[in-house]
Amino acid sequence: MLRVAPRTRTAPAAGSVLSDEPLPGRWLVFGVVGLALLLGSIDQTSVATALPTMQSDLGGSLGWIGWTITIYSVGQIVALPIAGRLSDQFGRRTVFLTAVAVFTATSLLAGLAGNIAFLIAVRAVQGIAAGAIMPAATGIVAERFGRNRDRAIGLFTSIFPIGAIVGPVVGGVLVTYTSWRAIFFVNLPLGVIIVLGGLFLIGRDGARRVQASAIDFGGIGLLTLVLVAGMTTITALGGSGDPLVRWGLVGGAAAVTAIAVWRFLHHARVDENAVVPMRLLRGKVFGPLNIINVMFGAAALGFSTLVPLYAEQRYGLGPLVAGSLLSVRAIAMIATSSLSVALLRTVGTRRLMLIGYAGMAVGTGLLAVPPPGAMSAELWLSITAGIAGLGMGTAAPSSNNASMHLAKQEISAIAGLRAMFRQSGGIAGISMTTAIISLAANPGVAQGYAFLGFAALLLIALPVIFRLPDHRGSW
Template sequence: MTDQPPMPTPFPGRWRALGVIAVAQLLTALDATIVNIALPTAQHDLGFGDGQRQWVITAYTLTFAGLLLIGGRIADRLGRRTALLGGLGGFALASAVAGLAPSFEVLVAGRAVQGAFAAVLAPTALSSIAVMFTDGRERGRAFATYGAVASSGAIVGLVVGGALTELVSWRWCLLVNVLFALGALVAGTRLLPRTEPHADVPLPLASAALATAGLAGLVYGAAHAATHAWTDPQVWGPIVAGLAVLGSFVVRQARSAAPMLPLTLFRDRSRAVSYVAIASGVVASFGLSLMLTYYFQAVLGWSPLHTGLAFLPLSAAVSVSGYAVSGVLARTLPARWLVATGVTLAAGGIGLLATLDLGSSYATTVLPAMVLLGLGMGGVFTPAIQIVTSGVSPRDAGVAAAVANVAMQVGSSLGVAVLNSIAVSATRGYTGSPDPRAALVHGYATSAGWVAAALAVVVVLVVAGLSGRATSQHSPSPSGSARLEQEPTEGATR
């Protein structure tokens, strides 16, 4: 009988160390939403315009998306412990800068640096769990804990953001990160296992810079459409430049022997369509949550805390739908119909928001719209991420899941920028009721109409592009990109 290799000795303090990792993940998830509720107050305090407000969100998601694929390589090069502690310290410093920002420009800069350190924290946290927990059953429990924190972060962010804005100050939506990050940093110096750095691990800095700059060009151009026509050079110029830079990134990846982003992932039609579905789902949820935040506070006159609580049905619907799909339906129904049904429900919910006017009520219009959107998004993400992580080689499994996370961040960045521009332009061109609130609602409804139309196109794309294969039950969860630390990057040696 062949001898089996001995099981690696588990790290003795792994469960206490998991607490530090959970806080790190909570910070990255929390900051995707906690500032949303505070935006109207921050805008009034710092005096920036409607056309600029989306940068407070997209500055974070943009750097997060552009640097996420290199984040795992940084952890390999520095060592996971050093990368995680450095990420926590950097996140705390960036949060302090943003929270104390005297101007809009400093606030956006702080948010961008937050996103950069989040791009290091997210893959480092996941890889640390994979290494510390060697027993299969324990690892499953650890990842379940991590997933619960990741999925609840957005919900916590909305409620906590509303409470802090109303009871203390909008600045504490950012400053609270300093307390959590520094606490985790101090605990991490005692609890996290020491790991060896690998100075020979290359960092694809050029590729990361191209990806981030290209995405920034697209978002910058889309954001300028709020104050200029789409045919204005200040709009299409940055967009064309961004596309050119992204084209250079693609060429670089195609020519690399060990690319940061293996383009072979997109040769599978079902996987490529699933990435589109994931990105479109985030466009809908992030873009419209920003619009509804302003609708609740600027039109209905609700407090920040009331606004945060109003979003709870959306979060609950996402959780219920995700559990039902992953626990029951994914075992019996083809992924094509699960994803298509999810996008259809989301389109129906957004379509309801496209009917908003001053006479609409939360109970009859907004609530059913949020429930439909939540049920739809919960039905999209689980099977779509299972598709993108199935059928790939072990060396590409982690990066395939990481690209799904990138799709989420890109969807939120572009979605918020484009939808904000559409809403501001529609509000400016409104000629109906003299009530200024009517113009605002018209802008929000117009944005919702464009999203509903886009999601209808995605439904057709999903039905035509996805195969009928069933989803796998052994794929990584939607909350992260496990095994990212095992993946090759540009210039890596094996």
């Protein structure tokens, strides 16, 4: 398999990434890193409000329009394992600033897209850039905050809801009063500010220089093929047109998916440097954690992507009102995420995850139920979205820290794998739901059943959480 040979760098004697002493200027660095996470959060939630408008403008079925979100997630999955290792090898600052610059440039290209094929291609590259930001950012913050790294990383979950509040509102306003293209253009000034701030505030001596393992491009390629072929299979199932062509595409894509899955699992079993080695797929700790992350991704990312579409299709709400439902969820997340961070060391990760996942399941399941009595659809959807947000705010900080203490020397790589499995779950959930909607006589009701499926996944995750080590204290 194709791979890049490892290179050795000398670790600095002082200011090590694992030093317990917090470094000066850490909050300014956190501000720059946090703004980058905010940029990605705004992009993800604002695009979700524009799917019907993009379909009307660019043409194509809802399944293919949905690729503007799922291919973005594929790009993130491709980048996450690479960025984690490159961050440890070449320096988090370099990887972080390069990723933000590429993300900003592709935002401009996405806003100028003239057809759905070009937009999907640009979104794939943009997803790669977005995927590289999180592992590098996690390493930068862990290095700067020393013994308080667990709380600082937990605070990441307070940044995403801010973008989730701003993104849907900004997206709804722009779609309603201007164009869906402005959703991408709004990223440009933020990207410039982040790059300039990072150049001046994130010092070069903060980069970690260590022995880095080979990058498994062969394994990453197989994983990408699994995801793209699987997405194609699901999208073609929900497509229209000549039945012979459609079923031919379904059969071919399904065959490629099956072969790619077999090759990927074989590669994971025999290659000790595989991007996802078999020991991380079926280990006593990381195996259950990966399962939980897939379920979390399917429910959480599926929720944030599909709720605006659900509100528009089932209840006839406009883009601005539909997008504001994500803002309600985000406000609820902020209300509980800071409390969850404060309780991490005393309550432990397991209990907070159990409470949070149960709350997410209740909110997501109630979303599928029609408003009771004379209650308006807006109020009912806001209540259910808020319940889901309270659960997610409780679960996210503990989920982000779960089992991190077992591999402190590979924080960036572990963070990348965690996000990779979450994005995989999101891709599967979104792809299957959009395919079902495309075939359904009543898309709104069909999507309600999909939300019940997401709630069931979260409930299934509860017994799996008990298999994770319950960590208390700092790490």
